[in-house]
Amino acid sequence: MVQQEIFGLVQDELSLLENELAAIIQSEDDIMTDMGIHLLRAGGKRLRPALYFLGAKAGKGNLADQMPAAVAIELIHMATLVHDDVLDNASTRRNLITANAKWGDHPSVLTGDYLFAKAFLLLAANNHKAALSILTKEICTICEGEIGQIRDSYRVMQCKEDYFVRIGKKTAGFIAVSCQLGALAAGLSAAEVEGMYQYGYAVGMAFQITDDILDVTASSEKIGKPAGNDLKQGVLTLPVLYALEQSSHSEELKSIITAKDMPEEKVRRCLDIVRGTEAVEYSYQIATDYLETARKSLPDSLPGEVRAALQTIADFIGVRQN
């Protein structure tokens, strides 16, 4: 299992995290509990808490003090996913039915709110001031990034910079603060905390770019959701923006996208146009550059095993297939 390989160093912490998550999603309301269990089972890589724990491992803090922030990070991530799926009208994620498809939009929006509140309740109960400030600020940023994505959807005249700002807000910032909070828990210096933040930010950028490449290249089974899904929703990712600039079929691509309503064969035609350019290679190169930045940002002072694990995560993101 890949997760074990790359997160081996914090395997115990991640096991305990699962127990804590299972305990905290219990609600007085059965539907809410069922939805929480479903979301937990849908799993995911627990990338953000793993990065947090790895950062924390650079110091001598104890796990009991670290756990609330890790749980809060994953709860917030779950909440953003469940709201995302409602907004995208998604029916599958990681090859599993989404909460909105199973229980409807209403309970899903409410469960997202509930998970947010649980996360902040936990941090408040543990008097975790830094995590509260940093994570609440980060949610504001994520929301701005998501709104930006809606505003920019179908907008073929946007530039790549718009994309980088958007995914920075939508994805990279949250991975960055997971690393930052881990470094703070470890009691690292301000410069080291900043280095960890920059590592996380660059890893996050590469992570989202890879995700966006997969939306163009991978089969639906592999990525656990329909291929071309972003495009269909008008979300213009890096490979698509590249093709809009460079493809000899750029005008056709533009006109399909600006028509907004995209039946399956139009989605396929767009994907073919994108694949007919160097878009994928170009995007991988950008992701690779970010991963190089990530590696260089790691503080020199990190314990060898922590440093090695964080390097491995960067390597893994460069080659991931789902």
Next chain:
Amino acid sequence: MVQQEIFGLVQDELSLLENELAAIIQSEDDIMTDMGIHLLRAGGKRLRPALYFLGAKAGKGNLADQMPAAVAIELIHMATLVHDDVLDNASTRRNLITANAKWGDHPSVLTGDYLFAKAFLLLAANNHKAALSILTKEICTICEGEIGQIRDSYRVMQCKEDYFVRIGKKTAGFIAVSCQLGALAAGLSAAEVEGMYQYGYAVGMAFQITDDILDVTASSEKIGKPAGNDLKQGVLTLPVLYALEQSSHSEELKSIITAKDMPEEKVRRCLDIVRGTEAVEYSYQIATDYLETARKSLPDSLPGEVRAALQTIADFIGVRQN
């Protein structure tokens, strides 16, 4: 203006609150800021912060210390309203177009998340531990209440107790904690804080019951949203539950509701059946009983003017028309 009449004692506080709210909803993102401004303009009575300030006035705290909790309370309220309107697919509230009708569901869900996060960011920045714990817990309860409402919708076999539990979670609890937090800010004794909580809870129950009566009796213009709206969505309120028990047309009412799809003339027929019973009088009596409980719960030790203002609010809720 009614608001001035009943909230006169905390008029200055409420004016300052408006400035603080206007400042805090500013976002880097223009759409988010516009939605925030729209939500602020849509206004509302600011009942919850007014109750908070009145509670706080029983002590000698300073306004600067009190403001963050008041702002957070109103932001959370705004967030729940904007999510509510998405869930209800509402197009008007207080005679104004809703955010979801104007900007769409996606930005509205995100703006709700943003407002929640802003509220907790503010409390975290001011190290407001009690407010953080109490308000995050309350959001969990509200979500459970809302999910309960979804689960119970169209369910004609529910009893009135289900309704009271539901509106307790959905509405009364939040008004109760607004009073509780005010009392805590005033440094009142534990028994007095509890009295204030009970006052708020009972006022909140009466407030929701009155709201539910208006859904049956009032014109759409008066309540600023379509009459019979709850019924149409399968939300069975106290007057409807009474009619289901007592009306000679109970079977007809049941069959219309359980058919779920309710065209306008069926809604009107249901409202006629409800109005043909003592449902409205019965519901007013229950609301009146709650308001009596509210008055009795007020701590004897409150300063006279605070006590008088809280009594007036209870009086006002008993006769409100919108």
